[in-house]
Amino acid sequence: MEKLILHEYAASGNCYKIRLTAALLGLLLERVEYDIMKGETRTPQFRTHINPLGRIPVLQVGPRFLAESNAACFFLADGSSLIPDDRFQRADMLRWMFFEQYHHEPNVATLRFWLHFVGLDALSELQRSQIPAKRLAGEAALQAMDDHLALVDWMVGDAVSLADIALYAYTHLAEDGGFDLALYPAIGAWIDRIEALPRFVAMAAPTPGGS
Numbered sequence: 127m128e129k130l131i132l133h134e135y136a137a138s139g140n141c142y143k144i145r146l147t148a149a150l151l152g153l154l155l156e157r158v159e160y161d162i163m164k165g166e167t168r169t170p171q172f173r174t175h176i177n178p179l180g181r182i183p184v185l186q187v188g189p190r191f192l193a194e195s196n197a198a199c200f201f202l203a204d205g206s207s208l209i210p211d212d213r214f215q216r217a218d219m220l221r222w223m224f225f226e227q228y229h230h231e232p233n234v235a236t237l238r239f240w241l242h243f244v245g246l247d248a249l250s251e252l253q254r255s256q257i258p259a260k261r262l263a264g265e266a267a268l269q270a271m272d273d274h275l276a277l278v279d280w281m282v283g284d285a286v287s288l289a290d291i292a293l294y295a296y297t298h299l300a301e302d303g304g305f306d307l308a309l310y311p312a313i314g315a316w317i318d319r320i321e322a323l324p325r326f327v328a329m330a331a332p333t334p335g336g337s
Contacts (some may be wrong), residue, residue: 128188129163130202133176137243138162139235139295140195140331146197147291150328151206163243163289199288208291210283220280222289225267226296233264235296237303261304268300268310275312286323294320300327301306302315 130148132155134141148155160166160182168180177184177193184191185198203209210216237260240249265293271293274281281289298317301307307314320326 127153129156129186130154131157131158131186132198132301133160133184133186134182135160135162135167136330138183138298139329140231141289143195143295144183144185144198144202145330146327147202147208148287149200150208150323150325153202153324167313185305196227196288196292199291203288207285210287214281215283215287216312219287219289222281223292225270226289226292227261228271230267230293231296232299233260233267234303234305236260237305238296238299239303241304244300264300264303264305268297268305268307268313269296272310272312275316279316286320289314290320292332293322296306 130153132141132144132148134157136142136157137160145157152174158173162182163300166172167177167182173180176191179193181193183195184193185201186192192201200209209300210219220221227289237257240246240253240257246254271281280286281293286306294317297307297313298320320329
């Protein structure tokens, strides 16, 4: 495989899911850190050479650049046990990955960012007005996961898949956004299973300059 470089902010769950995928597969990633709080992904140089949208993560594969965290995870895991062989299970895996980006991340991750990094006092009036709705939507997403995981060990099939990795990234940090994970015991047991996987790596603190 060509050299893999992850352009990232280490405290981002979307970046972490790519690192976790690579770790579980035993793949080496070179990491380049950007401080999103200082606008380092919004510079003309970043937009020109890395991602025109000015967002991370971006997985660089040789000379090519792949944005969107779940697409990057899929690229790394293609052909591995993290993607089910069964056709229906593959589609179901994608269903949960779409769920993560459409229902889970915009609420659970956004509240984590607003409350844990920006701070309530620094939010705009519009952002503060959105907190109750995002909390309700985030709780609904977590409840949907908990209901599902009360019946099965993994999100899809009988083994860990990208669906689990995508959802774990921000779920295990949900309390940073004010969500009470104690209310979701099946999620708690699932988090323990993921963290017991061989080659599991915990989320690292931001490391300016990369590692």
